[in-house]
Amino acid sequence: MERYSASVEETEALGQELVQKMAPGTVVAFTGDLGAGKTAFVRGMARGLGITQRVTSPTFTIVNEYEGGTLPLFHFDMYRLLSSEELFDIGWEDFLSRKGICAVEWSENIQDALEADTIYIDIRRGQRDDQRIITIKGMEP
Numbered sequence: 547m548e549r550y551s552a553s554v555e556e557t558e559a560l561g562q563e564l565v566q567k568m569a570p571g572t573v574v575a576f577t578g579d580l581g582a583g584k585t586a587f588v589r590g591m592a593r594g595l596g597i598t599q600r601v602t603s604p605t606f607t608i609v610n611e612y613e614g615g616t617l618p619l620f621h622f623d624m625y626r627l628l629s630s631e632e633l634f635d636i637g638w639e640d641f642l643s644r645k646g647i648c649a650v651e652w653s654e655n656i657q658d659a660l661e662a663d664t665i666y667i668d669i670r671r672g673q674r675d676d677q678r679i680i681t682i683k684g685m686e687p
Contacts, residue, residue, distance in 0.1 A: 547685070551678040557583040557669070560680060561590025568665070568687065570617055570645040578669035583678050587669065588621050588649045595619055595647070604650070608636055618646030625652040630659035644668055660680030 550558040568574070575647040576584045589601040595615035603634065604610040604623040612619040621643045629633075633656050641648055654661065 547682045549680045549682065551583070552616075552674075552676055554583065554586045557586040557678055557680070558590030558593065560596035563590075564682070565591040565594035565647065568647055569646065570647075571662045572651065573642070573648045573660060574676065575652045575657075575664050575666050576649065576669065577654055577666070581672055582669040582671060583669045583680075584651045584667075584669055585621075587667065587680075588619075590648060591647065592619050608661040609641070618644060620644075620646050620648045622648065623652060624650060624655040626646070627652075627655050630656040633659050672681060 549560055551560060576587070578584055582674050585601065585603045592599070592601045592612055592615070595617055597612045597615035597619055599612050599614065601612065602610065602622065604621050605625060608623060608626065610621045612621065638659070650656070653666075663684065665685045668681040670679045671677065
């Protein structure tokens with residue numbers, strides 16, 4: 547499925563819409579250019595789960611945890627990980643067992659650790675600065 551966004555607000559709205567269709571324990575693997583809107587999409591997911599905390603990129607902490615919604619949201623940034631083996635050092639299996647939504651930015655760094663039922667979301671810049679092309683795989687429309 548391919549969707550288009552012309553603003554940060556539209557990207558967030560898509561995240562808010564799609565998280566409503568996700569089951570507990572869902573892993574969402576993001577790829578895309580730096581600054582393309584991955585964190586904006588996750589902000590929308592948080593809003594869709596009823597989370598009111600401010601959502602920021604976990605670049606330096608590797609994972610931000612958000613509670614208080616219908617499901618917990620675990621927002622990972624794998625940019626600094628060199629391999630999927632490092633995933634287990636940060637407690638990946640513990641996060642999966644908590645049955646929240648795991649949103650994983652820079653998922654290509656841990657590709658071999660992702661399960662077959664992972665939802666893949668690629669966000670790329672379009673022809674205009676504000677346009678985004680969002681490709682979603684592994685999820686029904």
